[in-house]
Amino acid sequence: MLDINIKKKLNNFTLNIECKLDSNRIGILGGSGAGKSMILKMLAGIEKPDRGYIKLDNTLLFDSDKKIDIKPQGRHIGYCFQNYALFPHLSVYENIVIGLDTNNRAEVDEFLEKFELTKIRDSKPNKISGGQAARVAMARILIRKPEILLFDEAFSALDIYLRDHIQEEIADVLSGFKGSAIFVSHSRDEIYRLCDSMMVIDSGKISNLGKTKDIFKNPGTKTSAILTGCKNISDIRYISENIIEATQWGVRFEFSYKLPKDVTAIGIRAHEFKPVWGEEKGNIIKFNLKSTAKLPFEDNYYLNTDGDGDITWLVQKDIKEKIDKKGLPDLLQIDEENILLLR
């Protein structure tokens, strides 16, 4: 559970975050420099907010009015740093036990075994692999039995295969963890996979807050649409109450209902286009093929439309087979429920 209201002046903007989330698997998604790491550092007590309060799992950690500011040492928070911050001069074993009382080391061997670190217990951090470093970081944190876990871009340095593997291990660890876990990431996959609630941060402010699935389904703002992986975004102008024109693409879309008045842009995810051969129906896009990028299991088609902007169409296996048989489709069709209305 996260209940915060914090303000802090940074170089380029003022971080101003106010939110209350009952979930205890929370993701913070944001572009680089949006202030998301700073939020995590303030939760951990490494950075101090100018004003406000921080309440995590019903413990008041910081309150500028009540002059409460618990030291990071006393917050019972496990913090997984971006590059793990393992101490380079200490062995794997020493890294893990450094935060333990000397008379409390019975479990260490068990932890080494559990995280597959027994063989490298005497190695220095620069002699172990990225995946092993991630596991040392996790072991070092979890052995202290923290009440809250914070992950700061924790797996971004790993290659895709390893990242997937470590995320699976984290999911496993989290399934037995009662406290809150908060993930800062620019990886939408990681947040989608591990967090049931999330917030999107843009220039120090919350632009979306809610259930992860809802935000991915309906990001609501341009920033969130981009951060949740929407490749095609265009500004719009209203033609009538239920018709809009995407100005970058020069394409009109008709809706079966009255559109709200405050829509400024629309987004279409790259895999939502349906190829049409021949007969046209519903909202369609005429296009010229500009180029294609062949990926292992899917293709990216970059399309020119009447406007200046390009459209990216992600072609998955089944459609790929159809195109191989019938050639390029004449048109692309898009269902109105797959058009994201953005503000």
Place this chain on the structure above:
Amino acid sequence: MSNVLAHLDWSPFFITLKIGLLSTIICFFLGVGLAYVSLYMNKRVMAVFDSILTLPMVLPPTVMGFFLLLIFSRRRPVGIFLYSNFQIKIVQSFAGCVIAAFIIAFPLMYKNAKSAFLQLDKNLIYAGRTLGLSELKIFFKIVCPIASPSLFSGAILSFARAIGEYGATSMLAGNISGKTATISQQIAILVQNQKYLEAGIWVSIVLFIAFLIMLLMEYIQR
């Protein structure tokens, strides 16, 4: 030559070594401590603080000697205080040599320690805090071991600077044979008296020590 060697007064060698060791020890602890403390200052205060502490590096040693004389002269408050309460004499004394060498050598230690601390990945300190380590434990178990190569090279450079000190030492401590006469002062005197052979012997010794020091530096930085 052998005659000269046999009658050579070795006291400047031991005086210089003692000054070097003592001033380096003071430089080391004060330099490391002040450099670490300065990290917690706000940027502007830190800039002023750093400038003052490293001033002796760019000032002519005689200027520093002048200031030291002003402070420690027995006709001035600090000098009077030290002498009347503790019988400590700085001017024209061995203590004066150590103080002069320390002041001149200090910026090298301070700068090395400071840049080592600034280069340190801040996340390591943060990680220490979130792992429940006290600030003291973080300093001794994490910061110092990681910074140790730079701290040692800082200490070696200050030692080298301290044993070569001339200007400030000659002004504050003078050149009293067997008491404050250092190798560099001895060389100056010998040349003045046209005893080139003896001066040459001291020069060779200094050259040899300097070479050893630079070799040690290479070894540490490797």
